[in-house]
Amino acid sequence: MSHIHIERTHTLGFAAARAAADRVAAELQREHGVRPHWEGDTLKVHKTGLRGELVVSDNRVIVNVKLGLRMRLFRSTLEKEINERLDVHLTMGAQSERNPPEAFPVSITNPHAHRT
Secondary structure, three states: OEEEEEEEEOOOOHHHHHHHHHHHHHHHHHHHOOEEEEEOOEEEEEEOOEEEEEEEOOOEEEEEEEEOOOHHHHHHHHHHHHHHHHHHHHHHOOHHHHOOOOOOOOOOOOOOOOOO
């Protein structure tokens, strides 16, 4: 099984970082059909061929994703999309609530099918 591991520091504080994680979860659910749920301070997501978690703290988020056989072909594309989402939601903080980004062009179902 292939893994993606990303750690990021932030200055949002716990409540704002958790709200950012909720926004990411809502996007992933709407755009890709992943099923998110919270277990304590950890947002867990799953979909066929993919299991992930985003651990939130006062000043850091840690993302771990395990990819199944089919999904591992798209590892670099998925890692890039995760980093882009973190960039948007962690660096913009409250601003991303006022001006949410457009949908990301990469599909987890088919990363080569760009949205128009």
